[in-house]
Amino acid sequence: MFKEITDFIKQQYPNQDFIPLHEPRFIGNEKKYLNDCIDSTYVSYVGEYVTKFEQQIQEYTGTKHAKATVNGTTALHIALIAIGVDMDDEVITQPLTFVATANAIAYQKAHPVFVDVDKDTMGMSPNSLHHFLKTNVELKNNVPYNRTTNRKISGCIPMHTFGHPCKIDEIINICNEYNIPVIEDAAESLGSFYNNQHTGTFGKIGVLSFNGNKTITCGGGGMIITDDKGLSDKINHLTTTAKVAHKWEYEHDEVGYNYRLTNVSAALACAQMENLSLFIDNKRDLATIYSDYFKQKNIQFITEPLNSKSNYWLNAILFNDKKERDQFLEFSNNNGVMARPAWQLMNKLKMFESCQTTDLTNSIYLSERLVNIPSSIRIK
Ligand SMILES: Cc1ncc(COP(=O)(O)O)c(C=O)c1O
Structure with missing residues (x-):
């Protein structure tokens, strides 16, 4: 057999x-675009391919803003910072996922809580999530707290496992009842749609990966997608070392990260997107x-x-x-x-x-x- x-x-x-x-x-055009990069000398964090790749993702997924990062893990990390996940908070996710989902929560010194998945989607189970929230969580001044640990629950990350969409609409409705923002880990689901809407565009923020094993790749790469202009600006700032725009001064107004995608990687990604x-x-x-x-x-x-x-x-x-x-x-x-x-x-x-x-x-x-x-x- x-x-x-x-x-x-x-x-x-x-x-x-x-x-x-x-x-x-x-x-496709991978070698041509890589040659363009080298000929233009724009091989690093600035360049037309980064902008073009972000536009391609916006159009394909139907999202308003897209910011390219060095990989999906850093995209998750920044997404968590952007929604305000802080030390000793809790973030709900699923145990059946790649380690990056849980690691990103740990980078913020926050604690993952693992709720079960459904057998049909392999993604977060709305029933398990609802049961957990109903039995463990109370709202204090509209802020959700875990009664067992007394910690604030500041996010929820469902994942679209192996590319199959989870029941994201139900998950978001449940999280809305408890004021919990949702980040969709759509690292595996570029090209997957739920009710004709692209995965990663239901929550406050969605995260994609372009690692070498993904449907399309640019060596290593990630993308943060959101319809929220304020969040997108914050994400842009955080991923570019929190540098304040100025012709020559080096002014940084908070601890930032060097997480942007390079033009070389983006060139590869643009050809793959085609x-x-x-x-x-x-x-x-x-x-x-x-x-x-x-x-x-x-x-x-x-x-x-x-x-x-x-x-x-x-x-x-x-x-x-x-x-x-x-x-x-x-x-x-x-x-x-x-x-x-x-x-x-x-x-x-x-x-x-x-x-x-x-x-x-x-x-x-x-x-x-x-x-x-x-x-x-x-x-x-
Ligand atoms: C579910 C999931 N989340 C996050 C990641 C992290 O993405 P990356 O490898 O681009 O850092 C991956 C894949 O690698 C993944 O499968």
């Missing part, structure tokens, strides 16, 4: 000895092929949730239990097909093991059974 599966995956990527999980494709729709169509075709195949084999393939259009960033299947999952991982990785389990749950990592959690039945279920299978774009 395992051999049949890996052979089928290999058929999707003919003439390749080793099938990676997700590799980048550079089939092929984004083609890439998404290709990835969705592959997901259909996988979905049909695994249905025949009676193996659960995770399809896009209701009311969503997913980018199918990383395709995922579920085995019956952890033992079977591990046997498949062993076979597949030994036979030229890269496959990976879901991340270790955040509350199991030693830095976060003392954080408060809800009942995590679904997160545990998924983390024990899920395997990501090769999902690269099949165009070269």
